[in-house]
Amino acid sequence: MNKIRIGVDLMGNENSPQDLIAALKELTPSPHIELILIGTDEFKHHSNPFPYITAPEVIEMDEPPLAALRKKKKASLCIGMRLLKEGKIEALVSARNTGALVSSAKMILSTLTGILRPCLLTLIPTKKNPVAVLDVGANTQVQAKHLVQFALIGTAYQQARGIEKPIIGLLNIGSEAVKGTSEHRLAYHNLQTIEHPTFRFAGNIEGTSVFDGNVDVLVTDGFTGNVFLKTAEGIATMILDRIHDHIPPNEFKKFQSLHYAEYPGALLAGVKGIVIKCHSYSTPRGFTNGVLGAIALAQENFIQALQDKLSNEIT
Amino acid sequence: MNKIRIGVDLMGNENSPQDLIAALKELTPSPHIELILIGTDEFKHHSNPFPYITAPEVIEMDEPPLAALRKKKKASLCIGMRLLKEGKIEALVSARNTGALVSSAKMILSTLTGILRPCLLTLIPTKKNPVAVLDVGANTQVQAKHLVQFALIGTAYQQARGIEKPIIGLLNIGSEAVKGTSEHRLAYHNLQTIEHPTFRFAGNIEGTSVFDGNVDVLVTDGFTGNVFLKTAEGIATMILDRIHDHIPPNEFKKFQSLHYAEYPGALLAGVKGIVIKCHSYSTPRGFTNGVLGAIALAQENFIQALQDKLSNEIT
Numbered sequence: 001m002n003k004i005r006i007g008v009d010l011m012g013n014e015n016s017p018q019d020l021i022a023a024l025k026e027l028t029p030s031p032h033i034e035l036i037l038i039g040t041d042e043f044k045h046h047s048n049p050f051p052y053i054t055a056p057e058v059i060e061m062d063e064p065p066l067a068a069l070r071k072k073k074k075a076s077l078c079i080g081m082r083l084l085k086e087g088k089i090e091a092l093v094s095a096r097n098t099g100a101l102v103s104s105a106k107m108i109l110s111t112l113t114g115i116l117r118p119c120l121l122t123l124i125p126t127k128k129n130p131v132a133v134l135d136v137g138a139n140t141q142v143q144a145k146h147l148v149q150f151a152l153i154g155t156a157y158q159q160a161r162g163i164e165k166p167i168i169g170l171l172n173i174g175s176e177a178v179k180g181t182s183e184h185r186l187a188y189h190n191l192q193t194i195e196h197p198t199f200r201f202a203g204n205i206e207g208t209s210v211f212d213g214n215v216d217v218l219v220t221d222g223f224t225g226n227v228f229l230k231t232a233e234g235i236a237t238m239i240l241d242r243i244h245d246h247i248p249p250n251e252f253k254k255f256q257s258l259h260y261a262e263y264p265g266a267l268l269a270g271v272k273g274i275v276i277k278c279h280s281y282s283t284p285r286g287f288t289n290g291v292l293g294a295i296a297l298a299q300e301n302f303i304q305a306l307q308d309k310l311s312n313e314i315t
Numbered sequence: 316m317n318k319i320r321i322g323v324d325l326m327g328n329e330n331s332p333q334d335l336i337a338a339l340k341e342l343t344p345s346p347h348i349e350l351i352l353i354g355t356d357e358f359k360h361h362s363n364p365f366p367y368i369t370a371p372e373v374i375e376m377d378e379p380p381l382a383a384l385r386k387k388k389k390a391s392l393c394i395g396m397r398l399l400k401e402g403k404i405e406a407l408v409s410a411r412n413t414g415a416l417v418s419s420a421k422m423i424l425s426t427l428t429g430i431l432r433p434c435l436l437t438l439i440p441t442k443k444n445p446v447a448v449l450d451v452g453a454n455t456q457v458q459a460k461h462l463v464q465f466a467l468i469g470t471a472y473q474q475a476r477g478i479e480k481p482i483i484g485l486l487n488i489g490s491e492a493v494k495g496t497s498e499h500r501l502a503y504h505n506l507q508t509i510e511h512p513t514f515r516f517a518g519n520i521e522g523t524s525v526f527d528g529n530v531d532v533l534v535t536d537g538f539t540g541n542v543f544l545k546t547a548e549g550i551a552t553m554i555l556d557r558i559h560d561h562i563p564p565n566e567f568k569k570f571q572s573l574h575y576a577e578y579p580g581a582l583l584a585g586v587k588g589i590v591i592k593c594h595s596y597s598t599p600r601g602f603t604n605g606v607l608g609a610i611a612l613a614q615e616n617f618i619q620a621l622q623d624k625l626s627n628e629i630t
Contacts, residue, residue, distance in 0.1 A: 062491075097489075126553070127553055137488060140488070140495060140496060141496060171542060173452060173455070173537075173538055173541040173542065173545075174412075176377075180455060180538065181455060181456060181538070206542075206545050206549075207541075207542050207543075207544070207545030207546035207547075207548070207549050208545040208546075208548050208549040208552070209549065210546070210549055211549040211550055211552070211553040222488075223488055223495065223496070223539070224538070224539060224542055226488040226522075227486060227488065227521075227522050227539055227542060227543055227546075228522075228542055228543075228546050229522070230488075230521050230522030230523040231522035231523075231525070231542075231543050231546045231547055231550075232522075232546055232550045233522070233523050234521075234522050234523040234524065234525055234526040235526055235546075235547045235550050235551055235573070236550055236554060237523070237526070238441070238442055238526040239551060239554050239555070239570055240554070242566060242569070242570075243558065243561075243562050243566055246558075246561050246562050246563065246566070247558050247561050247562075248561065251557060251558055251561070254557070255554055255557075258550070
């Protein structure tokens with residue numbers, strides 16, 4: 001079995017790289033996994049047992065992403081993307097902002113064949129199985145054709161997780177086919193009439209019933225999906241913080257990934273490589289959760305599986 | 316002190332009118348409050364201690380709202396709106412769908428002077444004071460000028476609740492001024508540069524931090540606001556149902572209004588009358604919570620206060 005190498009961009013998280021390194025050291029070591037850290041020179045020798053690649057340039061949080069990426073090809077994010085492209089790592093984890101992450105992935109990795117727009121996909125817990133939600137932030141405005149493609153990407157993702165014919169829901173403000181914008185109505189129609197679908201379209205679904213767990217994939221534009229995700233995180237965090245002491249640990253654990261500090265990150269789906277985006281405000285534990293997610297996807301050889309599924313669907 | 320009369324539309328809720336009547340009977344009676352029920356003839360004599368107005372026509376859930384309203388002027392909703400217009404009741408509570416409610420209010424009551432679009436406003440709990448969120452569903456797509464007006468309506472609403480200079484946040488996917496659609500960016504600019512504002516604009520706010528309670532008013536379009544509200548309700552319901560037995564009753568109470576069955580409803584703001592919209596799926600207790608909200612607004616003479624505030628702001 002080949003070693004799985006995960007690139008970890010230490011920059012862009014609100015925690016200092018040494019705190020992230022300390023958390024990464026606590027992950028159970030496996031001889032089949034190697035973490036390769038990428039960061040500025042000052043953290044290289046900070047009791048660091050991992051291979052370390054020095055990034056001489058830093059992208060600041062307030063820099064316009066595209067300009068910064070063109071100028072700073074030796075920033076940790078760009079170095080990570082190139083390692084991924086060259087096959088020197090199997091996945092990259094970064095807490096960089098969405099704009100920088102999507103732009104650098106498109107520029108350096110390029111998109112999978114047939115993909116119109118890469119999107120951010122994340123799993124969130126429900127009363128039953130977790131639901132894959134996409135897009136949670138890469139595309140502020142989308143057309144019906146993008147929503148349909150998100151359904152196909154979500155289907156491939158859940159199939160890779162073992163669900164043979166995933167159930168798809170379109171996030172909307174009512175169940176009737178006429179609800180939402182004209183793009184929602186067109187997407188509804190197209191998802192309903194697609195020939196030989198590899199999914200089952202359950203129609204529109206509202207924010208209240210997503211958590212019943214009756215759909216495997218929730219399709220939405222990146223603006224609404226981002227609000228959906230952050231609202232779920234915000235309210236779960238408020239309630240869990242308030243009642244933390246009263247809940248048995250096993251119940252608490254079920255909702256832990258909704259606590260935004262521990263949110264395991266989102267997959268940038270549709271580019272040629274496994275890229276996991278963590279929140280800039282995720283805790284060291286949230287960050288290591290993202291690394292664990294990257295390892296799981298790399299072990300499944302997810303990109304190949306996704307490309308195979310998509311080439312059957314997208315023409 | 317004049318009697319406050321609240322009209323209650325018994326139709327359109329998933330619970331039968333007799334269950335709603337039973338719940339309404341449990342409200343503490345006050346000599347200053349009179350509930351006037353409106354429903355079909357069959358429920359008139361069902362151990363009903365309240366004045367009752369018979370509505371001979373029924374709007375079905377799946378009827379296109381505008382056509383139904385034109386055809387069925389003797390439906391309970393239309394009768395309620397006319398009572399409100401004629402000053403025979405001080406507020407109307409209904410669980411009718413948003414389309415029917417907004418259309419009939421516009422047609423029968425008309426909008427307050429200067430209002431471009433009526434919107435749905437609801438209070439949700441945070442770690443500090445409740446935040447007024449608008450629009451939560453009346454306008455699927457809006458322009459910047461509508462968002463700015465929602466800020467003014469929300470300001471007037473929170474001022475009526477005793478907050479002298481409310482803090483306004485614009486629901487967005489990041490805090491930077493460039494985030495969101497072009498309408499968000501224009502609304503951000505206009506809210507920031509408005510002259511002599513009666514509010515303080517705190518900029519963009521994300522779903523995660525709304526619940527910190529640092530803004531008094533959260534401004535958004537009706538699509539995003541509806542997803543925001545229903546997501547908050549959905550996740551709160553999932554968590555509260557799962558851990559209900561573990562939480563002390565006083566903690567549970569704080570989040571009760573987020574449990575969608577008990578959600579007290581939304582105010583249709585911007586029309587000439589107090590109209591409260593409950594969910595069609597609210598429980599009898601959620602429905603009576605809506606009635607209590609209507610009583611509170613009627614006691615404050617809210618519409619006059621809103622019109623006074625708005626006439627100073629909107630030109």
